[in-house]
Amino acid sequence: xxxxxxxxxxxxxxxxxxxxxxxxxxxxxxxxxxxxxxxxxxxxxxxxxxxxxxxxxxxxxxxxxxxxxxxxxxxxxxxxxxxxxxxxxxxxxxxxxxxxxxxxxxxxxxxxxxxxxxxxxxxxxxxxxxxxxxxxxxxxxxxxxxxxxxxxxxxxxxxxxxxxxxxxxxxxxxxxxxxxxxxxxxxxxxxxxxxxxxxxxxxxxxxxxxxxxxxxxxxxxxxxxxxxxxxxxxxxxxxxxxxxxxxxxxxxxxxxxxxxxxxxxxxxxxxxxxxxxxxxxxxxxxxxxxxxxxxxxxxxxxxxxxxxxxxxxxxxxxxxxxxxxxxxxxxxxxxxxxxxxxxxxxxxxxxxxxxxxxxxxxxxxxxxxxxxxxxxxxxxxxxxxxxxxxxxxxxxxxxxxxxxxxxxxxxxxxxxxxxxxxxxxxxxxxxxxxxxxxxxxxxxxxxxxxxxxxxxxxxxxxxxxxxxxxxxxxxxxxxxxxxxxxxxxxxxxxxxxxxxxxxxxxxxxxxxxxxxxxxxxxxxxxxxxxxxxxxxxxxxxxxxxxxxxxxxxxxxxxxxxxxxxxxxxxxxxxxxxxxxxxxxxxxxxxxxxxxxxxxxxxxxxxxxxxxxxxxxxxxxxxxxxxxxxxxxxxxxxxxxxxxxxxxxxxxxxxxxxxxxxxxxxxxxxxxxxxxxxxxxxxxxxxxxxxxxxxxxxxxxxxxxxxxxxxxxxxxxxxxxxxxxxxxxxxxxxxxxxxxxxxxxxxxxxxxxxxxxxxxxxxxxxxxxxxxxxxxxxxxxxxxxxxxxxxxxxxxxxxxxxxxxxxxxxxxxxxxxxxxxxxxxxxxxxxxxxxxxxxxxxxxxxxxx
Numbered sequence: 001x002x003x004x005x006x007x008x009x010x011x012x013x014x015x016x017x018x019x020x021x022x023x024x025x026x027x028x029x030x031x032x033x034x035x036x037x038x039x040x041x042x043x044x045x046x047x048x049x050x051x052x053x054x055x056x057x058x059x060x061x062x063x064x065x066x067x068x069x070x071x072x073x074x075x076x077x078x079x080x081x082x083x084x085x086x087x088x089x090x091x092x093x094x095x096x097x098x099x100x101x102x103x104x105x106x107x108x109x110x111x112x113x114x115x116x117x118x119x120x121x122x123x124x125x126x127x128x129x130x131x132x133x134x135x136x137x138x139x140x141x142x143x144x145x146x147x148x149x150x151x152x153x154x155x156x157x158x159x160x161x162x163x164x165x166x167x168x169x170x171x172x173x174x175x176x177x178x179x180x181x182x183x184x185x186x187x188x189x190x191x192x193x194x195x196x197x198x199x200x201x202x203x204x205x206x207x208x209x210x211x212x213x214x215x216x217x218x219x220x221x222x223x224x225x226x227x228x229x230x231x232x233x234x235x236x237x238x239x240x241x242x243x244x245x246x247x248x249x250x251x252x253x254x255x256x257x258x259x260x261x262x263x264x265x266x267x268x269x270x271x272x273x274x275x276x277x278x279x280x281x282x283x284x285x286x287x288x289x290x291x292x293x294x295x296x297x298x299x300x301x302x303x304x305x306x307x308x309x310x311x312x313x314x315x316x317x318x319x320x321x322x323x324x325x326x327x328x329x330x331x332x333x334x335x336x337x338x339x340x341x342x343x344x345x346x347x348x349x350x351x352x353x354x355x356x357x358x359x360x361x362x363x364x365x366x367x368x369x370x371x372x373x374x375x376x377x378x379x380x381x382x383x384x385x386x387x388x389x390x391x392x393x394x395x396x397x398x399x400x401x402x403x404x405x406x407x408x409x410x411x412x413x414x415x416x417x418x419x420x421x422x423x424x425x426x427x428x429x430x431x432x433x434x435x436x437x438x439x440x441x442x443x444x445x446x447x448x449x450x451x452x453x454x455x456x457x458x459x460x461x462x463x464x465x466x467x468x469x470x471x472x473x474x475x476x477x478x479x480x481x482x483x484x485x486x487x488x489x490x491x492x493x494x495x496x497x498x499x500x501x502x503x504x505x506x507x508x509x510x511x512x513x514x515x516x517x518x519x520x521x522x523x524x525x526x527x528x529x530x531x532x533x534x535x536x537x538x539x540x541x542x543x544x545x546x547x548x549x550x551x552x553x554x555x556x557x558x559x560x561x562x563x564x565x566x567x568x569x570x571x572x573x574x575x576x577x578x579x580x581x582x583x584x585x586x587x588x589x590x591x592x593x594x595x596x597x598x599x600x601x602x603x604x605x606x607x608x609x610x611x612x613x614x615x616x617x618x619x620x621x622x623x624x625x626x627x628x629x630x631x632x633x634x635x636x637x638x639x640x641x642x643x644x645x646x647x648x649x650x651x652x653x654x655x656x657x658x659x660x661x662x663x664x665x666x667x668x669x670x671x672x673x674x675x676x677x678x679x680x681x682x683x684x685x686x687x688x689x690x691x692x693x694x695x696x697x698x699x700x701x702x703x704x705x706x707x708x709x710x711x712x713x714x715x716x717x718x719x720x721x722x723x724x725x726x727x728x729x730x731x732x733x734x735x736x737x738x739x740x741x742x743x744x745x746x747x748x749x750x751x752x753x754x755x756x757x758x759x760x761x762x763x764x765x766x767x768x769x770x771x772x773x774x775x776x777x778x779x780x781x782x783x784x785x786x787x788x789x790x791x792x793x794x795x796x797x798x799x800x801x802x803x804x805x806x807x808x809x810x811x812x813x814x815x816x817x818x819x820x821x822x823x824x825x826x827x828x829x830x831x832x833x834x835x836x837x838x839x840x841x842x843x844x845x846x847x848x
Contacts, residue, residue: 020167021196021203028167028221034151036169036219038135051226056833058616066369074567086288105771130161132156135219150222157217162207165229166220168192173216174206175381175412179341181230181596182522187214187381189415190492198546199568200230201522209848210595216840231595233571247325247332251303252710253429254651255715258296261721265662269783272669277436289679294662296654303647310643317635318626327624327646331605331640332587333515334709335576336633337600339592340521340531343610343630345497348594349382351390352462353494356452365491366390368467371599372433375419376406383495384471406478414438420472428472439466443489461530462494496530503535506630511610513637514717520574522596524568533566535563548576556580574600587711591633593617608633644710645701650722652771657689657764659721660728662758667729668736674749676736678750678811678839688794689764695790699772700781707815718770723837726816728763731830734761738822754802761798762827765791770834 020028029035037696039047068733088096134143145163153169156162168190175555177189182201189799194204194752207220209575210231226232244252256364264799270287274280314321321327341347349378365388373384380388389774405428409418416434423429432439440446457464468487472479507517517537521528525542529634532539542565543731557580566577575591582590590604592595592615599619618624625632670678677685708747735756739745768791769783802812 003811016650019200020206020516021198021200025167025192025221028046028223032054032221032223033149033253034221035155038139039149039151040137044136044147044149044152048158049145051149067333086291113683119596121287132160133154145225148222148225150225152222153219154222155217155689156207156213158213158215159374160212160213162209162213163233164205164209164222165224168205168207169219169221169315171216171218173215173378174218175214176211177214178208178592179347179509181208181210181594189217190809192218199570201570206456215378216757226636233585247328247712250714252301253712253714254655254717258294258655258719261659262291262294263660264271264473265294265666266665269662269669272666273675285679286675287683289682290662290665294658296651296658299650299654302693302696305694306643309697310639313639314623314636317632319632319636320624320626321622322624326606327636327640328644329587329591329640330623330636331587331642332643332709332711333606333637333640333802334698334711335516335518336510336589336591337518337520337574337581337604338527338590339594339597340519340523341497341594343500343591343593344519344531344535345499346505346795348497349386349463349495349610350498351383351386351493352498353457353497354491355453355494356491357454357489359445359456361824362491365467365493368490369433369465369493371421372417372419372431372467375402375407376417377407378409378417379576380420383386383463383493392523393600405476408479408481410434414484415440416484418484420476427474428476430468430470430472430479430483430487432466432468432487436464436492440489441467443468443486443487444567445464445484446489451491451493457492457494459526461527462496464494465495467491468492496527499531499534500630500792502748506633507537509631509634510637513634515637515707518560518566520566520569520575520577520590520600522568522569525565528565528567536842538564540564542567548573553580553583557584560584571596578603587709592621606752638706640708641710641731645705646696646699648710649699650696651717651774652724653696653767654689654765655717655721656724656771657728657767659684659725660732661685661760661764663725663729663757664736667733671736672740672752673746674752677756678754678790681753682812684810685757685760688761688798691767692765692791692794695784698784698786699754700784701774702781721754723832724767724771727830727833727837731761731763731826731833732756734826734829735823738826742822743819750811750813751815754815755811757817758802758815759823759826761795763824763830766827766831766834767796770831770838788814 023031032044054744071746084096085098131142132145132148133155134148135155138555140155148163148659150164152164154163156165171190174190176190180202180782189204190207191204197203200206206223207213207218209225209229209233213227224230224232255321264288268281269290269712273286274283277283304324307327310327311321311324314327338344347536351366351369354362354366354369356362369387370390373380373387376384402423404419404421406420408418414437416432418430418432420428420430432442440450454464454466467490468486469490470483472483472487475481502839505629512515519528519532519537522545525544529539529542539572541563544558545566547568547570551559553576556576560577566573569577574597578588578590582605584601586603587750588607589608590600591608591610592598592601593610596616597609597613597617598620601609601617601622606623607621608623609617609624610625611627613621613624623636639767665676665682736752738753741750743751745754745755768787772783792817801807801810804815807813
């Protein structure tokens, strides 16, 4: 669909709605206002001015200020900015500087990560910084690609990069390598006299910018340049704004959840304290402290440290993480879509079978094919190189013992190539190698068995070449096309892009981790089916790009769930498949290495590329594998799940603890004749608890958590808040009762403040270890040493502060010895109650 739109002539009231494939070359000339002599200089100059800005680099002008403002509009940043302003107004400069630092660091990191799209376009631009031979007014001239316009006549030959999307006028033995556009590893035949095809990339009369000419030469008329080409359309999609990933959506959902809680609780605290005590300034300061206390301001740091730790671990496995968020997305990934060529396969052609017409292996067939390729005078294509590099030729007489007499080169009419060679004392031998149908038609007899063998090889996805020979008269020194007759069919050569050695192991490991695999490729269905079987991938169904074109988004969303192999895809098809999977709730990864993969790499939650991928694919990806071993993908998935496990720990702990404390504050504001805790004490409580949380990235993760993909679930966080927040608050109220009556704190607010401060820190430290997993603590891995030490230090600081020289400045007083006995009773009861409640909630945990 994308290709048909991109190379369809622009419509006006006089133009019929016909694609370039449907038009004759004369109609193309008329439509473009050109001829075989090319454009005049004046006409070309006018067209160039009219199309100014069509090149990829002119369209990408990032406005850094707008970009930064867009970043700062993130809900979490807005919340932190508001708290930063409030901290400044209330004189809490330390909090202001800390929050401001978080905003700056996070925004700068995001800015530099998102400007990678500009570098991706620059990488595309570098690929097409070439010159072209253009005919204008009948004279050839060398021009920069930027100066080529629609209607120009260009000449292309072996070794050239096609400078634009073109329609062939005349051609000789033309083969184009389109693999970076289609994923098809074998060069395709192109001919001005070919037949029209439904898919533009399949049309032999069309060549596309970015592809390279392997053999032959041609003259062509330019149809589209710059961003209007197929190649340019990929650049446009690469620089488009990337849709939010599952990680982005999860962080945003959590932020809005906390904002809603703040918008409910903080005004209540402000109004209750202002109305009951009449001091509105004190009420404002206290409400501000409550807002700071309920905000998980350490979230950016916790997330960044967790992701950075995962990136370092991945780097040790020779995996470069370009986008930190990608680590978590990798752990959450439940569907991996992968290109075939260069990712699952080695990206090269090998000769796998050389068989007689009866299907049995034959060294003679291999040797004849070798001689044909060796003596061919034109540029060797990939199949010729595969024959010449084959390892089973050591014991043969060297080709130098033969003498070449003549050759009939390949052309699109015959689709075969013949050489005439001779050994001393023997008659000349004609060896022909070419396409199946054309070569078989020149043979004397073709047994039915041979047709069955060829058909079977084709069905398995092999590129099949027929080999035939004819012994010529002793005096024969030259051959013509007429001599390619009455030949003997010797057999077949079968070629394939082989799977990578690590592909099967990697896919098996991913499957055991409950990651579904789907292949998205521009190559043929038969080839893809063979590769999928070779790497052990079960095939639940297949879908072609032409079928996707006819589907609505709703129909495609159903089809992608029951389909494993997607073949003959254009870049838009790959994007649509990934979008459909994401719309169905999947977290999608995409593994690709070609230009045609770049849009899909950006559309996926996590884009993965390999070291030898084209530059634009690497720029568009989030993760790059530096080794050919795909097994590191599974390591990345496990590392991502560890990272997400620790992030979820923080969300559960911080949200439930902070909300619980604030519920206690609301109740105390109503019940008590004084503030339940001073604003500075709330800030200090929040600071100490946040310090203890900084060690979470060092903690181990429950092995049960690593067995399945992990996704964001606000229902789980909300449930944790609604259950453990009130439980924590319930035992806070028990502390209030003990402090208010047995200890007589009703007449001593400082004693009340101190007692609740210490109890609050102790209960929060307990939460750190209770919510490490849904399983009981004694069935979990031992917490990290850093987490244990940090928690103990924070606990000791809270206990010592009332007796320290800082106590009076902070509003603390020494606690009586009886308090500590009651504290142990309250904390012990809190522990038992939490364990019982959590056991009942386990079935509804996130890892369900």
